[in-house]
Amino acid sequence: MAKEFSTCVEYGLKLSQRIYYGKESASSSAPVVVPAMSKFSAEGYLPSAPTVYAVVPEPEVVDNPDVPSYQPYVHGRCVPPALIPLQMHAVAMEIESYLDTAFVAVSGTWRVHCVMASRRCDCRIAVPMGEQVGSLLGVEVDVNGRSYRTQLIRMEDVKDIEKMTKCEDGRFIKCQIYTLKVPQVDGGTTLSIKMSWSQKLIYLGGQFCLNVPFSFPAYVNPVGKKISKREKIFLKVNSGTGRELLCRSISHPLKELTREVSKVSFLYEAEVPVWSNADFTFSYTVNSSDIFGGVLLQSPFPRDFDQREMFCLYLFSVNIQSRKVFRKDIVFLIDISGSMRGDPLENTKNALVASLSKLNPQDSFNIIAFNGEIHLFSSTMKLATMEAVSNATDWVDVNLVADGGTNILLPLNQAMKLLAETTDSIPLIFLITDGAVEDERKICNIMKGYLKSGDSICPRICTLGIGSYCNHYFLQMLAHIGMGHYDAAYDADTIYFLMQRLITSASSVILANVKMDTLEHVDSLELFPSHFLDLSSGSPLILSGRYNGNFPESVKISGTLADMSNFVIDLKVQRAKDMPLDRMFARRHIDILTARAWLSENKELEEKVAKMSVQSGVPCEYTCMVFVQDDAGKKAPELLWTQEANSKLKQQKQVEVEGLKIMILGKLGVGFGNLAATAGNIVPGTEEASSFDPAQLLMKTASNCCGQLLDRCCCMCFIKTCSYMNDRCAIVFTQLCAALACFECLDCCCELCECL
Numbered sequence: 001m002a003k004e005f006s007t008c009v010e011y012g013l014k015l016s017q018r019i020y021y022g023k024e025s026a027s028s029s030a031p032v033v034v035p036a037m038s039k040f041s042a043e044g045y046l047p048s049a050p051t052v053y054a055v056v057p058e059p060e061v062v063d064n065p066d067v068p069s070y071q072p073y074v075h076g077r078c079v080p081p082a083l084i085p086l087q088m089h090a091v092a093m094e095i096e097s098y099l100d101t102a103f104v105a106v107s108g109t110w111r112v113h114c115v116m117a118s119r120r121c122d123c124r125i126a127v128p129m130g131e132q133v134g135s136l137l138g139v140e141v142d143v144n145g146r147s148y149r150t151q152l153i154r155m156e157d158v159k160d161i162e163k164m165t166k167c168e169d170g171r172f173i174k175c176q177i178y179t180l181k182v183p184q185v186d187g188g189t190t191l192s193i194k195m196s197w198s199q200k201l202i203y204l205g206g207q208f209c210l211n212v213p214f215s216f217p218a219y220v221n222p223v224g225k226k227i228s229k230r231e232k233i234f235l236k237v238n239s240g241t242g243r244e245l246l247c248r249s250i251s252h253p254l255k256e257l258t259r260e261v262s263k264v265s266f267l268y269e270a271e272v273p274v275w276s277n278a279d280f281t282f283s284y285t286v287n288s289s290d291i292f293g294g295v296l297l298q299s300p301f302p303r304d305f306d307q308r309e310m311f312c313l314y315l316f317s318v319n320i321q322s323r324k325v326f327r328k329d330i331v332f333l334i335d336i337s338g339s340m341r342g343d344p345l346e347n348t349k350n351a352l353v354a355s356l357s358k359l360n361p362q363d364s365f366n367i368i369a370f371n372g373e374i375h376l377f378s379s380t381m382k383l384a385t386m387e388a389v390s391n392a393t394d395w396v397d398v399n400l401v402a403d404g405g406t407n408i409l410l411p412l413n414q415a416m417k418l419l420a421e422t423t424d425s426i427p428l429i430f431l432i433t434d435g436a437v438e439d440e441r442k443i444c445n446i447m448k449g450y451l452k453s454g455d456s457i458c459p460r461i462c463t464l465g466i467g468s469y470c471n472h473y474f475l476q477m478l479a480h481i482g483m484g485h486y487d488a489a490y491d492a493d494t495i496y497f498l499m500q501r502l503i504t505s506a507s508s509v510i511l512a513n514v515k516m517d518t519l520e521h522v523d524s525l526e527l528f529p530s531h532f533l534d535l536s537s538g539s540p541l542i543l544s545g546r547y548n549g550n551f552p553e554s555v556k557i558s559g560t561l562a563d564m565s566n567f568v569i570d571l572k573v574q575r576a577k578d579m580p581l582d583r584m585f586a587r588r589h590i591d592i593l594t595a596r597a598w599l600s601e602n603k604e605l606e607e608k609v610a611k612m613s614v615q616s617g618v619p620c621e622y623t624c625m626v627f628v629q630d631d632a633g634k635k636a637p638e639l640l641w642t643q644e645a646n647s648k649l650k651q652q653k654q655v656e657v658e659g660l661k662i663m664i665l666g667k668l669g670v671g672f673g674n675l676a677a678t679a680g681n682i683v684p685g686t687e688e689a690s691s692f693d694p695a696q697l698l699m700k701t702a703s704n705c706c707g708q709l710l711d712r713c714c715c716m717c718f719i720k721t722c723s724y725m726n727d728r729c730a731i732v733f734t735q736l737c738a739a740l741a742c743f744e745c746l747d748c749c750c751e752l753c754e755c756l
Contacts, residue, residue, distance in 0.1 A: 002046060002174035002491075004080060009045035012053065012084035013219060015062050016114055020069040021223045046174060047126040048215040048279070050091075050195055052110040053083040055122040055181065065117040065188030083124060086110040087222040088275060089190070092232035093214065095280075099240050099314065100201045100542060101584045102210050103137075104130075107194040111222075115187030123185045127195045128213040129176040134199035135587050135618045136178050136625075136668060142192040143185055147630040150180070150665070152623045154610045158664065170625065170665025175490045180627060180665055198587065198618070203505075203540055206318040207248055208239075209283040216275035231276060232269040237284060238262065240296060240579050241314075242572075244287040251281040262286075263578070288318040291511065291535070291569060295555050296576035305611050308524065308546040310581045313571065315514070315541040315557065323510040324562040325537065327425040328363045329381055330507065331415040333408075334400060335433035335466075337371045338681030341402035343492035344466055348432055349400050351499035353393050358504075359384035364425075366418055367392060370411040371404030381418055406435035406678055409443050412461075416450050419459045424564060426509050426534070427459040429482065431475070432499065434466035434684045436673025440474040444599055447481050460484040460534070462506045464499055466492075467684020471673030473621075477595040480529055485539065488670075492685060505538035511567055514541065514559040523548040528589050535559070544585040586616035594621055598672060619668035629661040 056062060059074040059082070091108035115121050127136060141148040170180040176199075185191065202209045214233075222229065233252055239245050239262045247264065254266035264284075286292075293315035300307050317323060332352060336345065352367070359365060363384045367377035377395050382388045412429070419427040437443075451458045461482025463475035466489050479486035487502045489495045514532035519525065527545040535541045555571045590612055597605035606622050613620040 001171070002177075005083070005173045005179075006045040008078075008080055008083040009053070009085065011078065012056060012082040013045075015056060015059055015082050016084050016219070018059075018062050018071055019064050019114055020067060021064060022067045047128050047177060047213075048217070049128065049213050049276070050106045050108065050193075051126045051216075051220065052086045052088075052191060052193065053124045053126065054086055054112055054114050055081045055124050056084055056115070057081040061115050061119040061121065061187070063114075063116045063187075065113065065115060068116065084114045085217070085220050086123070086191075087113045088216065088220045088229075089222055089227065090230050091216075091275065092234075093212070093280070094234045095210070095212065095236065095282075097201065097208075097210060097235070097237045097282075098579050098584050099238075099312070100203065100208065100540065101198060102201055102212075103196065103198050103583065104212055105194060105196040107192070109190055109192050111190045112185055112187050113222075117186070117188045119187050120184045121187070123182045123191060124179050125182065125193060125195065126173070126177060126179045127197065129178070129197045130199040130212055134176050134197050137196045137198060137617045138194075139180060139196075139627075140194045141182050143182065144189055148182060149628055149630070150625050151628055152614050152617060152619060152625055154614060155622055155624055158624055170627070170668075172666075172668075175494065178668070198583075203538065206316075206537070207283045207285045210281065212280040214276050214280040215278055218274065218277075221274050229272050229275065230269070231272045233267070233280065235266040235282060237264050237282075238579055239284070239286055240312075240576065241286050241292070241294060241316075242574070243292070246285050246287055248283040248285060249281065250283075251278055252276065286316065286318060288316070291315065291317045291323070291567075293541075293557065293569065293571045295551070295571050295573040296579065296581065297551055297573060298576045298579070298581045301582065303615075304582065305615060306546060308526075308548050309551070310546055310585075311544065311551065312576070312581055312585065313516070313543040313555070315511075315535055315569075315571075317510055317535060317537055317540075323537070326509045326512060326562045328359070328365075328428055328507050328509075329419055329422050329425050330359070330363065330365045330428045330430065330503075331381075331418055332365070332367045333411045333415060333429060333431045333433075334367065334369050335371070335406065335435060336369045336375075336400050336402055336404070337406040337435055337678075338403050339406075339434055339469070339678065339683050340466075341681075342683055344434055344495060344684055345400060345402050347492055347495035348466075348499065349396055351496045351503075353396060354496075355500060355503045356384070356389045356392055359389070361385055365392070366415075367396065368411045368414055369400050370407060372407050373404070374407075374410050374414055375399055376414070405681075406433070406437055408433060408435075408437050409439060409446070412443065412447065416459060422459070426507070426512060428484070428507060429459055429461045430503060430506075431461065431463045431478070432466065433463075433475075434470050435678035436469060436471045436474070436675050437678070438675060440471055440673075441599060444474070444477055444481055447478060451481060451483075458483065460506065462486070462502060464489060464495075464502055466490075466495060468670060469674040469677040469682065469684055471598075472670045473591075473595040473598045473672055476591060477599050480592065480595065483531060483533055485533070490684075501538075505536055506534075508537040509534040509562075510537055511535035511559040511561060514557060517556040517558075519547075519549075519552065519555075521550040521552070528585065528592050544581070544588065583616065586612065586618045590616075590618055590620045621669040621671070625665045625668055627663040627665055629663070 057077050059078060062084070063069060063071055087110065089109045089111060091106065094105045096103045112121065112123065125139060127139065129136065139150045172178050182191065233254060235254060237245065241262050243262055245262050245264055252268055254268040257265045257267050293313065296312045298310045300310060334348060334352065356365065361384055364381040365384055366381050369375040377392055415429045447461065459482065461478055462484035463479045463486050465472045465475045468490060472488055476486045485502055485506045487498050489498045512534045514535060516532065525545065525547045527543060532543060533541055551573055553573055555573060556568060557571055558566060558568045561567050590609055593605060593609045597609060609620050610622040613623040619625060
C-alpha cells in the first residue's frame with residue numbers, strides 16, 4: 001500500500017508539470033523535478049509531514065484554476081488515481097508534552113491549485129504521527145461552508161445510525177501514516193485543516209526525546225513571490241517532577257517564553273521563504289544525580305464514567321554511571337517460519353548480531369530459532385566471550401533460514417528450562433515473531449504457571465511483534481505476564497532499530513523486584529500495568545491507575561540493586577497541576593485492558609474499553625472512527641457515550657443524525673492476528689493485488705504506449721488517420737470501416753472512444 005501511494009504521488013507530480021502559473025510566477029519558481037524512482041526509493045514520496053493531496057482520476061482536469069491555459073487533451077484515466085500534493089499557505093504546530101507523552105496539533109491551509117475552477121476532486125489528508133506509538137485523536141476540516149470532523153463511536157452503535165456511508169478511504173498506508181478523504185472539493189478552493197495526535201517520547205541516556213514529522217518537501221511551497229508563508233511552532237513542556245528541567249537540544253529556532261521549576265514553554269513564529277525541511281526534535285533531562293520519583297494525584301472530570309481518583313507513580317534514573325547494571329542471562333527466540341523470508345529475517349539477524357556484540361563477558365546467552373520445530377545454538381547457556389559471540393554469529397548466518405510453520409510454545413518452554421537455575425542475574429527472554437498461533441491463550445496460562453514459582457527473580461519475557469499478521473495483544477499480554485517490555489515493528493525497515501532499543505532497554509536493569517508499601521486506606525485500587533516492572537537505565541518506570549479512598553502523603557518503594565543489596569526510597573505524593581492524567585494514560589490503559597479482554601474473552605471488559613475509547617478520543621478495537629459532514633452552519637451532533645439507558649441513547653442518535661452524512665472510516669486498531677496469513681506463510685506487509693474493473697483497466701491502458709496502438713487500431717481512429725493519407729488510401733480504409741460496421745464493430749469502437 002505504501003509503495004502504491006508513493007507511486008501515485010510520483011505520477012501526480014509529473015501531472016502537476018502541466019500547470020502554468022503565468023509569466024510573473026514562472027521566473028520566480030523553479031519547476032518541480034521528479035527524480036526517477038528505483039527499487040531503493042520506491043517509498044520516497046511518502047509524507048514526512050502533514051500533507052494534503054488532490055485525488056486526480058482524470059488527468060484532463062489538471063490546470064491552474066486562476067490562469068487557465070491550453071492543455072493538450074489526455075486520453076484515459078489514472079487507476080489508481082494520481083495524487084498531486086497541494087500547496088500549503090500557512091502552518092502552525094502546537095505541542096504539549098507531559099512526562100513521557102506528547103500531544104501534537106497541526107493546523108494549516110492548503111489550496112487546490114491544480115484543478116480547473118469548474119471541476120472538482122477529492123482531497124486526501126495524510127497524517128504521519130512520529131516513530132513512537134501514536135494515536136490519531138482527530139481531524140477537522142473547513143471548506144466552502146462545509147465542515148468535517150472525525151469522531152469515535154462504539155462498534156455496536158454503527159448498526160443503529162442511519163444515513164451512514166461506508167468509506168474505505170480511512171486507512172494506514174504505512175506504520176504511523178494515516179490517510180482519509182474529503183469528498184468533492186472545487187478547484188481553487190482553500191481547505192483549513194486541523195489534525196491532532198498523541199505520541200510517546202523516547203527515553204535515551206537519561207533524556208526524554210521528542211521527534212515530530214515536520215519536514216515539508218519543496219513541492220508544497222506556493223508558487224509566486226507575493227504569497228505569504230507563515231510558520232508557527234508552540235511548545236509547552238511539563239515534566240511533572242518538580243525538579244529543574246534542562247533543555248538539551250532543539251531543532252528549530254524557538255524563543256523561550258516562560259520557565260518554572262519543571263515547566264518551560266517556547267514559541268517560534270515567522271514569515272519564511274520556504275517551509276520547514278527538517279523534523280521537529282526536542283530533548284530534555286531532569287536535574288538529578290540518582291534514582292528519583294514521585295506520585296501525582298488528580299480527581300476525575302465531571303463527565304468521566306469512572307469517578308474514581310487517578311494517580312501516576314514514576315521512577316527515573318538519570319545518572320546511570322552511579323549505579324551498577326545487573327548481569328544478564330538472555331535467551332533469544334527468533335521466528336524463522338516461511339513468512340519471515342526476505343527483509344524481516346535479514347533485519348532481525350542483523351539486530352541480533354549487533355545485540356550479541358554489546359553483551360558483557362560476564363553475561364550469558366543462547367539462541368533458539370523456531371518454526372514448527374526448535375533449533376538451539378547450544379544445549380546450555382554460554383558466556384558472552386568473543387569466541388562464543390563469533391560462533392553464534394556464524395551459527396545465525398547458517399541456521400536462520402525462513403521455512404516452515406510457527407510454534408511459539410515449544411521455544412518458550414525450552415527457554416524456561418534454560419533459565420531455571422538463575423540466581424544473581426536478570427533472566428530475560430526476547431521473543432521475536434511475525435505470526436499468530438491458535439494456542440495463544442493456552443501459552444499465556446502456561447507462562448503464568450511458570451512465573452508463580454515465587455523465585456526471587458523470575459524470567460522476564462519481552463516481545464517484539466513484526467507486521468500486522470501477529471496478534472499484538474497476545475504479545476502484550478505475554479510481556480505483561482512476564483513482567484517485561486513489548487514493542488511492535490509494523491514495517492520491516494524499523495525492525496533493526498526497534499529490536500535493538502527493546503533489548504537495550506530491558507537488559508540495562510539497575511533495580512529489580514520493585515515493590516510498593518501496602519496502601520491501607522485505598523480501596524478498589526486498579527493498576528496499569530498490574531505489577532511493577534524493573535527500573536532500567538533505558539526505560540523509566542511509570543505506573544498509573546484508579547483508586548477510592550485516601551492516598552498517603554508519601555509512598556515507600558523498595559527493590560533489589562545489582563549488588564543484591566536492598567534499596568528503599570520515599571516518594572512524595574502531590575496533586576498534579578496542569579497535567580491531564582486521563583489523556584496522558586488513556587492509550588496505555590486501553591491497550592492493557594484490551595489485552596485482558598482478549599485473554600479472558602470478557603464482554604463487560606470490552607464494553608469498558610469502548611467507553612474509555614469514546615470518552616478519551618483514543619481509538620481501540622471496539623470503536624469505529626467516523627467522518628461527520630456538517631453543511632452550511634448545521635451543527636453536527638456529539639455522538640458521545642452517556643450513562644443513560646442504551647435504548648434511549650440509540651433513539652437520540654437516530655434523531656440527531658437526521659440529514660447529516662456520516663462516513664465510516666477504516667479501522668484504526670491492529671486487530672487480533674491473522675491465523676490464515678500465518679498458516680499461509682504470507683510475508684508481513686504483502687499487499688493483495690487490487691481488483692480493478694475491466695473497463696477502468698482499459699481506460700488506464702489507453703494513457704500509455706498500448707493506448708497509442710489502440711488509437712491506431714480502433715475503427716473510428718482509422719477514419720481520423722485517413723486525413724493524413726492520400727485519397728486512394730483514405731477510400732480503402734473508409735470502405736473497410738463501412739464493411740466492419742455491418743458487424744456492429746463501429747458502434748463498439750464509438751463507445752470505446754467516448755470512454756477514452
